[in-house]
């Protein structure tokens with residue numbers, strides 16, 4: 001019969017855990033503090049140790065480090081009500097076999113004990129993680145699952161494929177894996193396959209030699225080389241063209257590559273993380289994505305839940321974004337309880353990004369310190385969709401502009417100068433672009449835009465745009 005030592009200062013937890021484990025045929029010893037844990041260890045080394053984190057005489061995770069050093073094969077299961085990624089990662093770093101957020105399912109705990117007995121402890125040679133201020137917010141069960149997988153992959157080099165709808169935090173998760181792991185002092189390099197012209201993707205990834213193609217005036221190191229020693233994040237991997245997929249697969253298999261137009265073989269030590277908001281298995285089925293590459297990338301899958309699948313996190317996230325806006329100098333705002341209910345009933349097609357943008361807009365636009373449900377509904381209904389149409393981009397850009405103006409000139413939201421400030425910011429790039437297009441000929445630029453030449457002169461003056469002779473270049477770059 002195996003012995004399980006259960007350490008928790010909550011008598012109720014000790015009791016239910018002990019009952020469940022005894023029913024499962026284990027012998028259970030209970031302790032309510034670190035001192036009691038040490039006494040129990042001195043009496044007999046158990047087969048599995050289950051411990052809480054916050055104990056009356058100290059931090060359970062710090063203590064596990066010393067226990068794990070003394071008993072390297074003892075599997076340790078950490079229970080915690082803190083439910084943060086940091087706790088999950090700290091538990092993994094000190095060598096815990098499993099981390100279970102509270103409240104936990106007794107069946108899950110029993111299975112963890114059985115698994116621990118079968119596999120034995122996993123000793124870790126990782127030092128303690130700094131208590132980094134990670135921005136991954138969420139206490140829902142779905143996010144806890146994500147944290148546990150992250151915790152298991154930070155200290156190794158396994159390739160992780162992160163899936164989830166747009167705006168669910170895939171890039172943030174990739175950064176967290178990098179920042180918490182041993183490569184944190186080396187570069188994190190991201191490349192978005194959907195944002196680069198298809199014909200340039202290979203050159204971007206693997207670099208190119210001078211003269212490799214028209215326009216390749218100099219040798220350029222690719223993202224693989226830039227990420228040397230660190231992490232390469234391949235975003236929107238489903239958009240990768242077939243040829244680049246083949247090449248990537250070869251690199252992943254051999255650990256080396258040649259740049260475009262180059263004869264040299266380059267070896268790099270890079271951890272690969274990839275993300276997709278598409279169903280890659282469907283793309284594999286239709287032949288748009290190489291099956292062998294899919295399996296290479298999907299060593300550890302992490303699926304991020306849509307925000308509507310973890311509604312209990314909405315209030316937490318909303319407050320986090322308002323605090324963050326306030327920390328950046330925007331007005332401090334709070335949410336009334338009916339506002340939280342209104343946020344909770346929205347479907348969030350743009351996920352966390354949509355919520356973040358909404359909170360920033362509210363921080364700027366709300367007149368009231370406490371934001372009510374009406375304001376939420378009105379702002380949610382306003383035409384700032386979270387999709388990726390051009391109009392949405394413009395609306396988002398204008399809102400970002402209003403935010404910037406509000407940060408730099410808080411009074412501008414009420415002092416009657418906002419219209420001119422915003423229009424001025426939009427007008428400047430318009431005028432500059434049209435002057436450049438018409439060889440800095442003010443008359444032609446004015447005609448082309450459909451405004452009077454004198455109006456253009458006045459606007460140049462007001463906006464402080466310096467222009468040279470009508471046919472020449474600007475005398476100096478326009479001051480901003």
Ligand SMILES: Nc1ncnc2c1ncn2[C@@H]1O[C@H](COP(=O)(O)OP(=O)(O)OP(=O)(O)O)[C@@H](O)[C@H]1O
Nearest residue numbers: 135136137165166167168169170171172277352353
């Ligand atoms: N759990 C979270 N806690 C705090 N902020 C989050 C969280 N998830 C996402 N965000 C924020 O939401 C925004 C979108 O996140 P991110 O860019 O990581 O999403 P994504 O899934 O990579 O999106 P896309 O597929 O569109 O590239 C970012 O500003 C990010 O900081």
